[in-house]
Amino acid sequence: MTIPVGAQLPSVPPIEPLALNGATPPESMVVNGIELLNSFVPVFLVAFVVTLLATPIVRRIAVSAEVIDRPDKVRKEHAFPIAYLGGMAVFFGVLAGIAASYMLVRPPASILMPVPLSIAVGMVAIALTGLLDDIWKLYPRLKIAGQLVAAAALAYENYGTQVAWGFLGTLVGPPDAVLWHGTISIPLMAPFELTIVAEQIYYWVGVAIIGVFVLGACNAANLIDGLDGLLAGSTAIMCVGFLMISLLMAMILGAEDPDRTLVAARVALTLALLGAMLGFLPYNFNPAVIFLGDTGSLLIGYLCISIILMFGEHGQSSLVLAGLIIFALPIMDTVLAIVRRRLAGVSLSSADSNHIHHQLKRSLGSVRKAVLALYAITAFFAVMGVALAAMRLLTTVRVLVVYAIAFAFFAFVAAVAFKTARLGAWTLAVAKEQRAQGTAPPAKPDTASRAASKS
Template sequence: MRNMLQDSDIMSGLLPDLASPDAEAVVQEITRTSIFQGYVGVFIVAFVVTLFATPIMRRLAVANKIVDMPTDPRKVHKQPTAYLGGVAVYLGLMAAMVFAIVATQIPGMIDYHETEHNLRISSHIMPFSIMIGMTVIMLVGLFDDIIGISPRLKISGQLFAAAALALDSVGIQVAAGLIFPAAKALGIDPIIISGQETIGFAVFGYGFDIIYWTGAAVIAVFVLGGCNAANLIDGLDGLLSGTTAIAAAGILIIALTLALIDDGARDTQRIILALAILGVCVGFLPHNFNPANIFLGDSGSLLLGYSMVVLILMLGDTGKTHLVVAGLVIYAIPIIDTALAIIRRKMAGKKMSDADSNHLHHMLKRSLGVKGAVFTLYGIGSAFALLGIAASFGRARLVYALILVLASFIGVTAIKIARRGIIEAEVAGKINGTTTTDSPAKPSGDTKGGKSAAAK
C-alpha cells in the first residue's frame, strides 16, 4: 500500500484513474451492477435477519420490562415502547458478515469480483477487529439501556473498539494521504519500520511510526464522534435508521466504483460492510418508523454510528484521504447536528449534557410534525449523499473546499441559533422575574428514547 502511495499521486481524484488503458479494460469486463449482484446475498441476509429478529426482541423486551414508559410529557410516543432494537440490528450485521465468510468456502454460494487481493482473502473478508468492536459497542449501549452506566464507561468501551481497529490497521492509512505529501514537500525521506515504508524516526533503536500513531488518534476521534453523533440524532421515529441507510447507499456507490478501478485489499470489505449496514437499516425501519413499536436504544444508535465510521475510515485505505472527506459529507446530517449542538451549548454557557430543543429534528418537528421532519431530513441526507458521491470523483482540492464551505455554514448557523436561544432565555428570565443564569435549562422537545434521549 505504501509503495503504491509513493508511486502515485495520492491526492488525485478517481476520474483520472479511469482514463488509463488498464482501467478501461476492466470497465469493459465488469460494471458496478455486476459487482453488486455478486454481493447481493449479504444485503438479503442482513435484511431478513433484522426484519424477523426485531419483533422477537420486542417481545423479549416487553416480557422483561425493558421498555420506555411515556411518563415524560416531552416524549412523542403514547404507549410503552420496547428497547432492544439495537440487538436485532447487531444480529443482522453479524449474520451478514458470517455469511460473507462462509460463502467463500462454498463454491457458487456467492460471486465476489476477482482481484489479486480478494483471491488471497479467506476468513479475513471482514476483519475480526471490526466484529469485535461492534460487539463491544453494542454491549456497552445495551448495559446503558437496561441498567444505566457512567459516561466514562461508555467512552472506555468506544475507545476499546477504536483500539481494536488500530491494532488491525483498519483506517490507519487515512493519515498517510496527508503525511506522505507533507513529508515530501518538507524533504523528509521515508524509513522502513516493520517491513513497511513510512514516515517516522528511531528512538533507542526502535522505530516510531508517525503515520501509524497519527492514524490511531484519528480512528479514536472518529469512533467517539461518530458514535455520539448517531446517538444525538436518534430523536425521532425512523430518523437514524433511515438517514444511515441513505448514507450507506451513498458510500456503497463509491465502494463499487473503487472496485472497478482499484485492486485494493479493502474492496470486498467495503462493499460487504456497506451492504450489511444498508440491509439492517431497511429491515429495522418498518418496525421503527412512526409510530414506532421498538426503539434502537443506545445499543442500536451507538452501533450504527460505529459501523458508519468504520465504513468511512475504510475509504482512507486507498491512500486518498479526500475520499474519507467525501464519506463525511455523505454522513453529514449527524455530523452537522452534533457540531451545531457543541457550538450552541458552548456559546450559551451550558454543559454538553444539558438538553435543549434546538436540534435539527426538533426545529423541523415544530413546523412539520414527526413524519414531515423525518422525510425532510431524508431528502437533505439524500442531497448530501449525491454531493459526496460527486465530490469523490473530483480533485482533492475541490473536496477540501467543499468541506470548508460546510464548516463555515455550520459555524454561522450555530452562532445564530445560540444567540436566539440566549435572547429567548433573557426574555423568559425577565418575565419570570429571574436572571438568565437562574433560569432552568429548556427541556428537550422530543425525548422519545428515555434516559438516552433526555441527555440529548
C-alpha cells in the same frame, strides 16, 4: 546506541496519488462494479430478513424484561411505553450479513477479502456497551471505554490508520521528507539517544484519528436518534451514498492485492447495514413499536465510520472527506448541540429538546413531516458526497481542491450551528428578561405539546 520508539510498523500503502483520471492502476485486478454488486446481493437479503424476523422477538424480550422507554411528556412524547433493544436486532442482522459475505458469495467476488474480523470484534464491543447502557445506564466514562475498545480493534489490523498518511502527506509531504530525512535523534543520558521515525508519527496520528472518529460518530448517531425512524431511515440513505462511492472505487481503482484489498469489504458491510436498516424501519417508523436504544445508535455510528475510514484504504483522505459529508446530518446536529450547550453554560451531556429534529417537529407540526424533511436533507448530503468522490476519481482535480471544498462545507455547517445556537441563547435571555419585568406575552402551546396533552 539508539532506542527505537515503538515496534515494527506494518507496511503502509503509497500516499494518495495526485491525479486519478479513470485509468486502472497498473498490476490491479479489474473489477466490474455491477457484477460485484450482484455477487453481494445475498448479504443484503440475509441482513434484511434476519433483522425483519429478529425485531419482534427482541421486542417481546424487552417488554417482558421491562427494558422500555416510558413517556415523560417533556422530551419523550410517545403515548405509551416503547421497547428498547431494537439495536440488538440490527446487530444480529448485520452480523448475519457479514457471515453471508464469507459463505454465500461466489467467485470471482469470493476471492476478494471479505469484511475484516476486527470490524466484527468492534461491533461486539459496541453492542455490549450499548446493551449494558440500555439496561443499567452506564457512566459516560464506561461508554467511552467501550467505544475505544472498538476503535482499538480497527487500529490493531491497521484499518483507518492510512487516513493520516493521506492528510499529512498532502499537507507536509511523505515521511522521508519530514524530520531530517524521516528520523530525528534526541540525545539522552550518554551513550543513549531517542530516535523518532516519521513513519511512527504518521501511524500514531492515524490511530488517534480512528479513536476520535469512532467516538464522534457513535455519539453523533446517538444524538440524532430522537424521532421515530429518523436514524434508521437516514442511515439507509447514507448507505446508498456509501455504496456508490464503494462501487466507483472498485471500478476505477481496481484491486491491487485481492487477498488484502477492502474493495469487497466496503460493499459487503454497506449492504449488510442497508439491509438491517430496511428490515428494522417498518417497526421503528412513526408510530414506532420499538426503539434502537443506545445499542443501535452506537452500533450504527460505529459501522458508518468504519465504512468511511475504509475509503482511505490507500491514503485517499479526500474520499474519507466525501464519506463524512454523507454523514453530515449527525455531525451538524452534534456541532449545534455542543455550541448550544456551551453558550448556555450547561454540561455537554445534558439532554434538551432543541436538536434539529425537535425544532423541525415543532415547525412542521408532526413527527412524520420532520423525519421526511430530514430524509431529504440526508439525501442532499449523500448526493454532495458522491459528487465530490466522483470528481476526485473521474477527473484530474488535485486533492487540495477537494480539501478546500470539504473545508468550506464543514465551515458553513459550523457557522450555521453557531448562529442558530446564538439566536436561541438571545431568545432565551430576552424571554427571561420579559418574564422578570412581567411583560412576557402568554405562551402558545405548539402542535406537539397539544398532541402530548391530549394523549
